[in-house]
Amino acid sequence: MTDIEKRAQEMEEALRADGVRLTRQRSALLQVLAESGDHPDANELHRRAQAVDESVSLATVYRTLTVLEDQGVIHRHAFEGGGARFEAADMPHHDHLIDVETGDVVEFRSDKIEQLQAEIAREYGYELVHHKLELYCRKTSGNGS
Ligand SMILES: [Zn+2]
The missing domain is CATH 1.10.10.10 (Winged helix-like DNA-binding domain superfamily/Winged helix DNA-binding domain)
Incomplete structure (x- = not known):
């Protein structure tokens, strides 16, 4: 299957x-x-x-x-x-980048961001349970460099 x-x-x-x-x-x-x-x-x-x-x-x-x-x-x-x-809902955890002009949704995952969020929660005396992160973006002209 x-x-x-x-x-x-x-x-x-x-x-x-x-x-x-x-x-x-x-x-x-x-x-x-x-x-x-x-x-x-x-x-x-x-x-x-x-x-x-x-x-x-x-x-x-x-x-x-x-x-x-x-x-x-x-x-x-x-x-x-x-x-x-x-x-x-069975997708592995990821966050979303939304193109504000086209509405396209791009999935991404960053271990750095995942760790940072857990650290921030800890600093405030919390244990991170779950998070949602949405980046609203406009495409840069050229090749992105
Ligand atoms: Zn998704």
Whole structure:
């Protein structure tokens, strides 16, 4: 079984755990969600799910996303400058860089930042439990040097 199939199956189980019937439409949405690595919003997920099954409605997309989020199998990101964006929750920890002009989301991970955050929490007498870091960026012209 591929990672994508495994992810889709986890999402199916999450729906079942919440007593939500796995319809053809929902199955199309799960497939699309499991495949997407680019943090799509609900409209984009709707568009992609419709490419698999025309009869998927936006209401189904919203309702299903809510259930999946409640069950902890997807994460909802409220990045500035747009609607909520979604991604599978089984990804290894990463932070996000958001292109303020295009809305593109780039994933990154920095051990330096991870350590620094833990240190800051410790300095204040805390143990770091979890964090979210969002960098809002504009692309530099040229090759970035
Ligand atoms: Zn991400």
